[in-house]
Amino acid sequence: MRKRVFHPCGNYHENYADQLKVYETDYGRFFAAAGLIVLFGLAPFVSSPYFLYILNSIGIAAIAAIGLNILIGYTGQISLGHGAFFGVGAYAAAFLATRLEIPFLLSVPAAGLITALVGLIFGLPSSRLKGLYLTIATLAGQFIIEYVLVHWEDVTKGTMGITLPKANIIGLEISGDIPFFYVIFIAMLVMLWLAVNLMRTKYGRAFVAIRDNDRAAEGMGIPIFPYKLLAFAISSFYAGVAGAIWAYYTVSITSEPFNLGLSVEYIAMVIIGGMGNMSGAIFGAIFITGLNELLRWAIDLMMNMGMVTQTGLNLAPLREFIFGLAIVLFILFEPRGIAEVWRIIRSSFRLWPFSY
C-alpha cells in the first residue's frame, strides 16, 4: 500500500505525471468519496420534492455547462447557440423515443451524437477562420435551429410539442424525482469523469494550447482547425446529452425554452463558475439555478408583503438584469470565477494559522 499524502508543505512535482494528478492530496480523494456518499446515500431521501427538483435541474445544467466549459474555458471559443443545441438534444431524444421507440440508454447518447453533427454544420464554415467567427456562426445557429424547431412540423410537431414515453432502463421504469436523481447524477459524474480525463490527454492539451496562443499552437504542429471543430463537437455532444435527459425528465417538450436567453444563461454559468476549471461548471450550475429560485422566492415575498404591486414587475426582466450584472461583475473582479474563490478559501484553511 502506497504512502498516503495529506499535508505536503510545498509543491513536490517531480515529473509530468505528478502535475496531471486529479487529486493533489488524499484529503481530496477522501472528501470526494464523502461527498459522493452524501450525494447518493443521503440527499435524495432527506430533501423535499421541491428541493430535489432543484437538485435535478442543477445536475442537468451542470452537464451542459461542463460541455460549454470545454469550448469556452479550455479552447477559447465562444458558443452562443448552446441553448439551441440543448434543444436539439431534447428533440432528438423525443423523436428517437416516440417514433423509433429506441430505449432510454441508447437514445440519450444517440441524441448527443445527433447534436454534435448539427453543431458541426455550423462549426465547419467558421472554424476555418481565425478569431471569433465561431461565435457569430453559433448565433446564426441559434436562430436557424429555433426556426426549424418551430416549423419542421413533421418531426417536431411545431408548437404542440412532443410527449415522451417513460424512461426505461433494462426493464426498470424510471419516473419520479428520486430515480431521476440517480440517473441524472450518475450521468453527470460519467460526463465529468470523461471531461476531466479528456483534458489530460493530447487532445485536451491541444485545446489549451489553441486557447493560449493559436499561432504558437500551429507552430508546434497542432492542426488548429480540426481541433477547434472537435472541441465544438464535444461541447455540442454534452449539450445534446443534457437536453435528452431533460426531455425525459420533464416528459413533455415544446420549443419555447431553447432561446438565446438560455444560451446566455449557460455562458453565465461558465463565466461565474470559472472558465477552464471543471468544478467551475458545477459551481456555475449551482449558482445560476440557485439564483433563479432565490429570485422567484424574493419576488413572491415582495408581492406578499405588498412592496411590489402588480406594476408589471415580473421575474424575467429582473432575472435578466441580475444575470447580466453577475456576468459583468465576475469578469471585472474575479474572472476565474467561483472555482478560484473556492480554491482561495480552501488554501487559506490549509495554511491556517501560518498563511505565509
Add this chain to the structure above:
Amino acid sequence: MDFFIQLVVNGLSVGFIYGISAMGFVMIFKSSSVLNFAHGELLAMGAYIFLVLVTWLELPVYAAFLLTMAACFSLGFIVERLFLRPLIGEPLIFVIMLTVGLAAMFKGLILLIWGGNLHTFPDFLPSWLSLNWGSVAVQPVYTLALVVGTIFLVLFGIFFKFSSQGIYMRSVADNQRAALSLGVNVKKVFALSWAIAALVAGMSGIILGIINGVNVHDLSAIGLKVFPVVILGGLDSIGGAIVGGLIIGLLETLTGGYISPSLRDVVPYIVLVFILMVKPYGLFGQVEIERV
C-alpha cells in the same frame, strides 16, 4: 411588377437602416476588435431616451434629438470607462463575454423601467418627406433615414480622413501596438469610438423607433441582425456595412413577400452561414493573411 418594385424599394429602405445601425458596431470592431453584443441595447437606449424627452417632457423634436445624441455619447463614454477600460490587455474572449453580460443587463434594466410594451412616438414627420413615383411610395421616415444617414456617413468620412482624432482612430484600428509606440492615446481612442458608436446607435434607434415603435425586444433583435450585415459587408468596413445592410434588407423583404413571412427573420442568418462558407471576410473586409 409593381409589387416587386415596391418590395425592392421597401427592402432598400429597411436595408439602409440596417446599414446605419451597423455603422456603430463596425466602428467599435475597427478600433478595438471587440464584437459588441450589446449593440441592440444601445439602439434601444437611444430610442427610449428620445421617447422620454419627446412624450414625457414634451420637448420640441430638434432639441430632443440633440439631447438624445448628447446622452448617448455620454452613455457610450461611461460604458467604456466603467466596464471596458479595466479589461484593456485582457484576452479578447473576456471582453466579448462582458458585452454579452452588458446586453442582458441593459435589456433587463430597460424592461424594469419601461416594461415590455410597445411605445410609439408622436407623429412629427412632415408629409412632404414622402416620395411617390406612380404606384411606388416611400414613407417619410425612410426619406428622413436616407438624409440623416447620408449626413452621418459624410461626416464620418470627413472625420476619419482629415481630423487628427480620426487619424488616430484609424491608426489604432490598423495596428494597436504600433499606434501605442508612436504616442497615440489608445485609451482615449477606445473611449471615443464607444461614444461615437453609441451616438450612431442612438440615432438609428430613434429611426427604428419611428418605423416600428419602441420595444426593447425588437430593437435588441435588430442589434443581433447587425451580425449578418457586417459579415456580409466585411467586419471592418463602414461602407461595407451599408452595402451589406442593403443586400440583407432586400433579401428579407423579398423572402417575406414571395416565400413566407415567417422565414423573413431567419434569412439573414442563413445568408450569414453561407457567407462564412464562401467568402468569410465579406465583400469589403480585409483578408487576414498569416503564415506560421
